[in-house]
Amino acid sequence: MLDFPRWKVTVLWLIVALGILLSIPSLIGGTPVAGAWPKWLPQYKINLGLDLAGGSHLLLEADAQDAVKQRLAAKEDEVATELKRDPRIDVGDISTAGGRLSFMVRNPTQVDAAVERLRNLSKPLALTGNRDWDVSVVDSTRVVLTPTASGTAQALKDAMGVARDVVRRRIDPSGTKEITVVTEGGNRILVEVPGVEDPEALKTLIGQTARLEFKLVDLSANPQEVQQGRAPPGSQVLPMVDGGFIAVKRRVMVSGDQLTDAKQSFDPDGRPAIDFTFDTAGARRFGRTTQENVGKPFAIILDDKVLSAPNINEPILGGRGQITGSFTVQQAHDLAVSLASGKLPVKLNVIEERTISAELGQDSIHKGVIASIVGVVGVIIFMLVTYGRFGVYANIALVVNAFLILGTMAMFNATLTLPGIAGFILTIGAAVDANVLINERIREEIRRGRRIIDAVDTGYREAMRAIFDANVTHVISASIMAYFGSGPVRGFAVVLLIGVVTSVFTAVYFTRMLVALYLRRSRPRALHI
Amino acid sequence: MKLLKLVPENTNLDFMRWRNLALILSLIATVVSIGYTIYHGLNLGIDFVGGQVVRVEFAKPVHIEELRSRVDSLGVGEASIQALGNEQTYQVRLPKPEGPETASNQVVSKLRGTLPQIYPGARVDAGESVSGKVSEELAQNSAIAIALAMIGIAIYIWFRFEWQFGVGALLTLGHDIAMTLGFFAFTRLQVDLNVVAAFLTIVGYSLNDTVVIYDRIREDLRKYRKMAILPLINLSLNETLARTVVTSLTVLIALGVLMLIGPQVIFGLAIAIFLGVLIGTYSSIYISAPVLVWLGLKPDSFVKADEKDAAQPETA
Numbered sequence: 001m002l003d004f005p006r007w008k009v010t011v012l013w014l015i016v017a018l019g020i021l022l023s024i025p026s027l028i029g030g031t032p033v034a035g036a037w038p039k040w041l042p043q044y045k046i047n048l049g050l051d052l053a054g055g056s057h058l059l060l061e062a063d064a065q066d067a068v069k070q071r072l073a074a075k076e077d078e079v080a081t082e083l084k085r086d087p088r089i090d091v092g093d094i095s096t097a098g099g100r101l102s103f104m105v106r107n108p109t110q111v112d113a114a115v116e117r118l119r120n121l122s123k124p125l126a127l128t129g130n131r132d133w134d135v136s137v138v139d140s141t142r143v144v145l146t147p148t149a150s151g152t153a154q155a156l157k158d159a160m161g162v163a164r165d166v167v168r169r170r171i172d173p174s175g176t177k178e179i180t181v182v183t184e185g186g187n188r189i190l191v192e193v194p195g196v197e198d199p200e201a202l203k204t205l206i207g208q209t210a211r212l213e214f215k216l217v218d219l220s221a222n223p224q225e226v227q228q229g230r231a232p233p234g235s236q237v238l239p240m241v242d243g244g245f246i247a248v249k250r251r252v253m254v255s256g257d258q259l260t261d262a263k264q265s266f267d268p269d270g271r272p273a274i275d276f277t278f279d280t281a282g283a284r285r286f287g288r289t290t291q292e293n294v295g296k297p298f299a300i301i302l303d304d305k306v307l308s309a310p311n312i313n314e315p316i317l318g319g320r321g322q323i324t325g326s327f328t329v330q331q332a333h334d335l336a337v338s339l340a341s342g343k344l345p346v347k348l349n350v351i352e353e354r355t356i357s358a359e360l361g362q363d364s365i366h367k368g369v370i371a372s373i374v375g376v377v378g379v380i381i382f383m384l385v386t387y388g389r390f391g392v393y394a395n396i397a398l399v400v401n402a403f404l405i406l407g408t409m410a411m412f413n414a415t416l417t418l419p420g421i422a423g424f425i426l427t428i429g430a431a432v433d434a435n436v437l438i439n440e441r442i443r444e445e446i447r448r449g450r451r452i453i454d455a456v457d458t459g460y461r462e463a464m465r466a467i468f469d470a471n472v473t474h475v476i477s478a479s480i481m482a483y484f485g486s487g488p489v490r491g492f493a494v495v496l497l498i499g500v501v502t503s504v505f506t507a508v509y510f511t512r513m514l515v516a517l518y519l520r521r522s523r524p525r526a527l528h529i
Numbered sequence: 530m531k532l533l534k535l536v537p538e539n540t541n542l543d544f545m546r547w548r549n550l551a552l553i554l555s556l557i558a559t560v561v562s563i564g565y566t567i568y569h570g571l572n573l574g575i576d577f578v579g580g581q582v583v584r585v586e587f588a589k590p591v592h593i594e595e596l597r598s599r600v601d602s603l604g605v606g607e608a609s610i611q612a613l614g615n616e617q618t619y620q621v622r623l624p625k626p627e628g629p630e631t632a633s634n635q636v637v638s639k640l641r642g643t644l645p646q647i648y649p650g651a652r653v654d655a656g657e658s659v660s661g662k663v664s665e666e667l668a669q670n671s672a673i674a675i676a677l678a679m680i681g682i683a684i685y686i687w688f689r690f691e692w693q694f695g696v697g698a699l700l701t702l703g704h705d706i707a708m709t710l711g712f713f714a715f716t717r718l719q720v721d722l723n724v725v726a727a728f729l730t731i732v733g734y735s736l737n738d739t740v741v742i743y744d745r746i747r748e749d750l751r752k753y754r755k756m757a758i759l760p761l762i763n764l765s766l767n768e769t770l771a772r773t774v775v776t777s778l779t780v781l782i783a784l785g786v787l788m789l790i791g792p793q794v795i796f797g798l799a800i801a802i803f804l805g806v807l808i809g810t811y812s813s814i815y816i817s818a819p820v821l822v823w824l825g826l827k828p829d830s831f832v833k834a835d836e837k838d839a840a841q842p843e844t845a
Contacts, residue, residue: 480674
């Protein structure tokens, strides 16, 4: 028991010093003395959860139907382009009914050539060996492309990755804010933005798919039929933003994918507008299309709504243009940000939303800190009057434990939430349990007539078993909480887990050293415990 | 300095004398608790049933009836309004929006926009909106998590001790959770995600006491092989009594402070754990220990098989 080598003492004190050192930046953060912390010392800091820092939390879920629809539309484009490469293949209109693409091949001898081209277009999927689209021939002239289940799943996965990046760019175009944007569970994206107290602006930014398309207006359509929703073959009816309907050719002439930049600006009449710039390929396509269609109206379509359909007065060759419409400055700005960040490959719905103001968060921190201090002081007094000198050791361990928990959290950059503060207080109250077990056992052994050193030694050894088992039960429940819990609750579990581990260190090993050093130094004749 | 000894030295309380009475009472209390919870239901927060909650802080005290009629006139649905501590802070809760599976709706922002207009200086401190889909998942995950924690801990105890101890731990946990649920059903305190965290904590901490007592029973079983089981359990309980009382008190001091002066948002969590510790202390003495007797724990349960053979002629 008394055999406590110097190196062990040194290591224990070093760990304690490290814990204190690591926790200081988090403790002084936000106070006037924060600047006095030397730059060469560790700067690790505990993150504050949104419930303490204030901010918005949004959980977004991909609209699976929309994902399938968008994928089908993209495939239609791809198929049309591919078939055009072989001038001998002559096909009818492509139908998208029933979630499949199908078209007639007018010359039956060309069916095989068309199928061959489309098969080459479909991609094999990793691992499964399936392809992303099935190509088959029905009634010997009709070619049908059906999306495979694994292809759809893979597409959704890819889309979520892109969507995550797009969402991040939209919320934080400059890439400087401390925001969290992560995918969760395959079809969800979690967004956390500290400091934003009204999530409406966020939702507007994220809510827009921002799929920009330029299509030619179908002038041959009968206006009456268009109002009833019927369009000639090869065209479609779309609603106008200002009301009414318009028929446009299905073929996308230029799309927003080819934009390199978009900015909010004003048109010559001083109304809010959006300036855009195409990349080289986009500029060429845009130039050619406008050149070939001078004098005809050109529909600017955003998310399947026609913003406007101005006449092409002259070819636009520089790859730059302006979109006008009845925007407010804010709308134009949001749209510009959305366009510049790229379109969302899938529509996202907000399925959970939580916002906390910075004031409420500050209030929680304030009350939490006061409750922590009062709680710690209460426990310290209680331990002191119950165990005297051994209570002092337990109390030193308790304070060290508080620093170690904070230091460990800072090192792992863990997030402190409001329930986390409760976990902290709970850990403080429960961590002394190990010392209670040890001290009661020592009392017991002394009553049984053991000699002091023997009694202390037995006390620590016998209590250790129960301490270990009891802490394993905490680890089990806290781990399950960390796994299943969301946000704040996970913060609670993390503090409990860290607290269990550090408390075994401080309450058992650290106090044991303190007691051993005391016994060696003073050689007391009787223990006051 | 004279040290505080809440429990006198060498107590010799006959805990097991009341074991049948205690068990019957506990059983009745558990059944009543579960029955009450099922019959009256819990006051589930939006985390588990979906819906929207707005927390508003006013510059001046506002009468609840006045606020209710104002909110009702906005036509955002049937609101339930609750004062949080004083007449200046209110929680307005609205049912989940009809229609598509989305929490994105205008109600929270409508309140956010209109309340400061009606009441100058009013501030929306927090707004939450949870869709039906998410709330179903949260409720399901919470139930799974609590069940897994209980079973996981029972299995661990079974491995570390004997099967009787595992069953005892599970029954003790069931009792503690049932009683705490009954408390929440009776008081109509709102059950949210934090309260589930509290339940998981109770699962961990209520077992803390049980493990300490079980550990001592195991130790005494090895030490006093000839002692009958009832006096042996009594001895173990008395030996650990001081520790049981002191530990429970330290945890209760810390949690009591949190409950009384801590942030209002986590009151539910604090009171649930506070209560759980109280119930857990009782059940570790009067449920986990007597259950061992009923499950047929014998003085030689921890004697290894070969030792048993060797001891046979002696005991026979």
